Amino acid sequence: MPISEDHVGRTYPATASYQVSRAKIAEFAAALGDATCPAYGGDDPVAPPTFAVVLSSAAWDAMFADPELGLSLSRTVHVDQRFAWRRPLRAGDEVTATLTIEKVRARGATSIITIAVDLATTAGEPLCTATSTLMHTAQEAA
Amino acid sequence: MTTLEATEGQALPGFTRTVTRADLVRYAGASGDFNPIHWSDAAAASLGLPDVIAHGMLTMGTALRVVTDWAGDPGRVLSYSVRFTKPVVVPADGGADVRFAGTVTKVADGVATVAIEAVCGDTKVLGAAVAEVLLG
Numbered sequence: 001m002p003i004s005e006d007h008v009g010r011t012y013p014a015t016a017s018y019q020v021s022r023a024k025i026a027e028f029a030a031a032l033g034d035a036t037c038p039a040y041g042g043d044d045p046v047a048p049p050t051f052a053v054v055l056s057s058a059a060w061d062a063m064f065a066d067p068e069l070g071l072s073l074s075r076t077v078h079v080d081q082r083f084a085w086r087r088p089l090r091a092g093d094e095v096t097a098t099l100t101i102e103k104v105r106a107r108g109a110t111s112i113i114t115i116a117v118d119l120a121t122t123a124g125e126p127l128c129t130a131t132s133t134l135m136h137t138a139q140e141a142a
Numbered sequence: 143m144t145t146l147e148a149t150e151g152q153a154l155p156g157f158t159r160t161v162t163r164a165d166l167v168r169y170a171g172a173s174g175d176f177n178p179i180h181w182s183d184a185a186a187a188s189l190g191l192p193d194v195i196a197h198g199m200l201t202m203g204t205a206l207r208v209v210t211d212w213a214g215d216p217g218r219v220l221s222y223s224v225r226f227t228k229p230v231v232v233p234a235d236g237g238a239d240v241r242f243a244g245t246v247t248k249v250a251d252g253v254a255t256v257a258i259e260a261v262c263g264d265t266k267v268l269g270a271a272v273a274e275v276l277l278g
Contacts, residue, residue: 024172027171027172028172028173030168030172031165031168031169031171031172031173031200031203032169032200032203032204032207033159033165033204033207034204034207034210037210037211037216039210039214039215039216039217040216046216046217048203048206048210048216049203049206049210049216049219049222050199050202050203050206050222053173053175053199053203054172054173054174057173057174057175058174073177074177078198078199078226079225079226080223080224080225080226080270081198081199081202081223081224081226082221082222082223082224083221083222083223084220084221085219085220085221087217088216088217
């Protein structure tokens with residue numbers, strides 16, 4: 001069964017908890033060419049806003065591993081991305097990510113899929129919602 | 143936290159980043175996105191791409207520096223959305239220059255809306271790139 005509107009609302013178990021570290025914040029800031037921004041250094045750094053992708057993309061794995069959907073990352077194009085933050089991620093935060101399928105529009109072999117990943121601390125504090133639109137093309141045309 | 147003000151039409155300082163193959167490898171490691179179209183010529187060619195392409199999220203993340211450099215505190219960014227309109231093609235020799243700039247398009251209820259531009263050559267590589275920033 002390929003992905004269809006029937007899968008809207010499906011939620012996967014939260015990812016294993018991930019501890020944000022000073023070293024990973026520094027590594028991510030450097031990858032953005034932003035290593036000298038003071039907010040990302042020192043003893044109590046915040047993460048660059050788009051650091052959230054480290055966690056949200058980990059949550060994608062559960063959906064791509066779902067045999068009912070028949071999805072493959074190599075046939076997926078990332079169309080758009082949105083983040084909405086409650087507060088910045090900080091070194092020491094213990095974070096999990098939970099993916100929900102919000103919308104599916106299927107047309108032949110191509111599906112447009114909207115997913116929302118909610119990031120929260122293991123204590124239940126909401127941190128960020130990362131919403132993505134993906135375009136997936138099934139291997140064999142319907 | 144220092145005070146932040148904005149006016150509609152205000153241009154935010156832009157910058158140019160030369161994105162190299164080494165930058166793509168570094169971002170792959172930092173983000174965990176090891177899709178081979180970002181580092182393998184063969185993988186890019188098999189999809190009909192002229193060369194390897196930058197991670198869309200690398201372009202998105204770099205572009206937000208227009209806002210965070212201006213605002214000072216990255217915690218002021220409330221939301222940020224982009225459409226990945228065109229890939230940034232990164233040749234092995236010399237990389238690709240991407241120019242970033244921003245304009246305040248709206249100020250209301252203590253929040254500035256910033257439209258961000260990301261251009262490589264003559265090509266807009268991000269569409270509808272908009273961030274909301276807490277003022278005050």
